Amino acid sequence: MKMSKMFVQTLREYPSDAEVISHKMLGRAGYIKKLAPGIYTFMPLMWRVLKKIENIVREEMDNAGAQELLMPFVQPKELWEESGRWEVYGRELMRLKDRHDRDMCLGPTHEEIITSVARDALKSYKQLPVNLYQIQSKFRDEIRPRYGLLRGREFIMKDAYSFDLDEAGLDKEYENMARAYKKIFERCGLDTKMVQSDSGAIGGSVSHEFMVITDTDAGENDVFYCNDCDYSANSNHAISKLPDAVIDGKDYFNKREIIDTPNTHSIEELSKFLNIPDTLILKSLVYIVDKQPVIALIRADKAVEETKLMNAAGGIEIRIASSAEIAELMAEKGFEAVPGFIGPRGMKNIKIIADKTVRDMKNFVVGINETDKHMIGANLTDLRIDNLEYADIRLVQQGELCPQCGKPLQVTKGIEVGNIFKLGTKYSKPMNAVYTDVNGKTHPYVMGCYGIGISRTAAAAVEAHYDEHGIKWPIAIAPYHVVIVPVNINDELQMKTSEKMYHDLQAAGVEVVLDDRDERAGVKFKDADLIGFPFRVTVGKTINEGFVEYKIRETGEQKKYTPEEATLKLIGIIKAVK
RNA sequence: CGGGAUGUGGCGCAGCUUGGUAGCGCACCUCGCUUGGGACGAGGGGGUCGCACGUUCAAAUCGUGUCAUCCCGACCA
Numbered sequence: 001m002k003m004s005k006m007f008v009q010t011l012r013e014y015p016s017d018a019e020v021i022s023h024k025m026l027g028r029a030g031y032i033k034k035l036a037p038g039i040y041t042f043m044p045l046m047w048r049v050l051k052k053i054e055n056i057v058r059e060e061m062d063n064a065g066a067q068e069l070l071m072p073f074v075q076p077k078e079l080w081e082e083s084g085r086w087e088v089y090g091r092e093l094m095r096l097k098d099r100h101d102r103d104m105c106l107g108p109t110h111e112e113i114i115t116s117v118a119r120d121a122l123k124s125y126k127q128l129p130v131n132l133y134q135i136q137s138k139f140r141d142e143i144r145p146r147y148g149l150l151r152g153r154e155f156i157m158k159d160a161y162s163f164d165l166d167e168a169g170l171d172k173e174y175e176n177m178a179r180a181y182k183k184i185f186e187r188c189g190l191d192t193k194m195v196q197s198d199s200g201a202i203g204g205s206v207s208h209e210f211m212v213i214t215d216t217d218a219g220e221n222d223v224f225y226c227n228d229c230d231y232s233a234n235s236n237h238a239i240s241k242l243p244d245a246v247i248d249g250k251d252y253f254n255k256r257e258i259i260d261t262p263n264t265h266s267i268e269e270l271s272k273f274l275n276i277p278d279t280l281i282l283k284s285l286v287y288i289v290d291k292q293p294v295i296a297l298i299r300a301d302k303a304v305e306e307t308k309l310m311n312a313a314g315g316i317e318i319r320i321a322s323s324a325e326i327a328e329l330m331a332e333k334g335f336e337a338v339p340g341f342i343g344p345r346g347m348k349n350i351k352i353i354a355d356k357t358v359r360d361m362k363n364f365v366v367g368i369n370e371t372d373k374h375m376i377g378a379n380l381t382d383l384r385i386d387n388l389e390y391a392d393i394r395l396v397q398q399g400e401l402c403p404q405c406g407k408p409l410q411v412t413k414g415i416e417v418g419n420i421f422k423l424g425t426k427y428s429k430p431m432n433a434v435y436t437d438v439n440g441k442t443h444p445y446v447m448g449c450y451g452i453g454i455s456r457t458a459a460a461a462v463e464a465h466y467d468e469h470g471i472k473w474p475i476a477i478a479p480y481h482v483v484i485v486p487v488n489i490n491d492e493l494q495m496k497t498s499e500k501m502y503h504d505l506q507a508a509g510v511e512v513v514l515d516d517r518d519e520r521a522g523v524k525f526k527d528a529d530l531i532g533f534p535f536r537v538t539v540g541k542t543i544n545e546g547f548v549e550y551k552i553r554e555t556g557e558q559k560k561y562t563p564e565e566a567t568l569k570l571i572g573i574i575k576a577v578k
Numbered sequence: 579c580g581g582g583a584u585g586u587g588g589c590g591c592a593g594c595u596u597g598g599u600a601g602c603g604c605a606c607c608u609c610g611c612u613u614g615g616g617a618c619g620a621g622g623g624g625g626u627c628g629c630a631c632g633u634u635c636a637a638a639u640c641g642u643g644u645c646a647u648c649c650c651g652a653c654c655a
Contacts, residue, residue, distance in 0.1 A: 009588080009589085011588095012589075012616070015590090017647080266655065298654090322652090322653070326655085339655035490613080520613050520615085520616080524614095525615045527616085541614080
């Protein structure tokens with residue numbers, strides 16, 4: 001490719017709306033162009049990167065025994081009603097009507113479609129197992145798209161779905177996919193961690209996410225991991241052992257009583273007023289899960305993990321209640337307490353979910369739905385709350401201990417680039433997707449699903465590989481391998497040398513750009529760094545002594561070679577990567 | 579959903595307070611000069627100032643409405 005003909009425009013400044021590194025870099029270097037919030041055009045350079053990632057994914061998926069197909073992007077409501085997700089998916093599902101007023105949606109994921117395809121074709125146990133995948137655009141109408149390609153509304157995804165006879169088959173395929181994913185991200189030049197996670201809207205029981213760990217602030221997930229064993233988990237799923245703390249208040253309170261605690265609206269104020277550690281307070285929080293109020297109980301020094309609570313309550317949407325909603329709830333139950341004095345006592349006909357650690361608390365302090373009062377020396381058994389459930393709803397915090405080996409957990413930010421789920425029969429059962437076994441009996445397929453964000457992976461690669469001058473693409477996913485920069489295009493020897501190298505490299509299968517623009521060297525160098533070619537060959541004055549300059553973008557390492565040496569070296573490196 | 583801010587050529591911005599018919603840098607075109615880290619000079623093309631209505635002799639500028647975009651937050655009691 002000749003740079004003079006390349007459809008790309010680099011900018012002098014970073015786009016004003018970009019916050020994170022990958023968005024800034026990809027915008028400024030001319031890789032992406034925004035059309036609407038969360039919706040981008042992939043310019044030719046970007047498209048080359050995406051195709052490289054896609055091809056790596058394809059190769060590894062095919063190697064792992066999966067088969068590629070392509071399903072429709074626009075889908076009819078009926079299938080989503082079969083699975084029950086038309087009602088529950090929420091506003092992320094982009095719904096629309098066709099000219100006949102039929103309800104349709106843009107595919108955010110394809111469990112429904114693949115299940116309907118499979119059930120018509122896979123009738124016999126002899127046909128299983130099968131793993132089908134596709135690479136296509138997805139649309140999710142995110143509340144707040146941001147961070148460029150990291151959280152777009154339209155994005156490219158690889159999604160695979162496996163169909164097995166039984167759990168054992170699924171377990172095997174799950175491991176198979178985990179291995180393929182490891183290879184894929186390794187080949188893309190990305191360091192990933194496979195972490196346990198919540199299974200979210202897709203559903204199912206077991207799931208893992210592949211996280212790119214970066215030092216930029218683009219990671220939207222907190223990942224807890226252990227240096228001493230293999231434990232790692234997304235914060236929405238992480239568990240831990242708690243360090244020792246005061247959880248029995250017998251040294252503080254000698255009997256159960258209700259006392260005045262004026263103006264103690266916060267845990268801090270309350271623990272100060274009573275002169276006790278906050279571990280002796282039971283905190284009561286009101287959440288709205290699928291429009292219904294839910295009371296969450298947790299030790300006051302700990303926080304509620306909303307996804308866990310949502311799952312425990314069996315909902316799909318969660319938020320903390322507004323003060324108006326709390327007032328309404330209080331009125332409904334016949335209390336007048338303001339926030340700060342809420343408690344589980346007397347809250348009938350409402351879900352009350354206590355964190356498991358609350359079980360161990362004794363003689364604690366709790367709100368009793370009376371403003372300016374608390375009960376001290378309380379125990380849950382005394383309170384006789386029959387609608388009380390226990391679940392793990394606690395957010396793990398730094399400093400807590402590994403659930404496997406007891407060493408302190410570490411925390412870091414991660415970008416989720418892939419995930420794998422065990423779906424089980426979540427879709428096959430309601431959609432009646434069954435096969436016939438040896439004995440002529442039918443069973444629903446046992447399914448798994450496996451996603452990779454192709455466009456997000458590209459952005460994550462930028463987050464992981466950049467410097468102040470621009471992108472430093474890993475060779476395997478760089479749009480081109482090499483840029484040749486003749487310093488002065490009017491110098492005959494420089495141009496002749498550059499063109500010979502250009503042709504020789506091309507003939508050997510190296511993807512090379514010749515920067516034949518009539519620009520000053522500085523401009524070409526800036527663009528080369530910004531765009532992020534892994535290698536740069538500069539053909540300048542030193543060619544008069546027979547040398548060109550060879551520079552590695554990643555390390556900044558710089559060497560002098562003859563044009564022939566440089567050509568051979570590059571061909572060797574690129575062959576090795578392929 | 580709540581709060582804040584912003585909409586002026588492809589990109590980044592000024593002008594608005596105090597209305598008088600649009601400007602700067604980058605990019606683009608022409609000529610000259612220059613050629614190892616975003617040169618310089620001269621000339622040139624491109625915008626009904628988000629949209630609508632209103633006030634006025636006159637609106638990018640004032641008023642009302644509307645649309646869009648960005649950021650923050652979404653209450654840990």
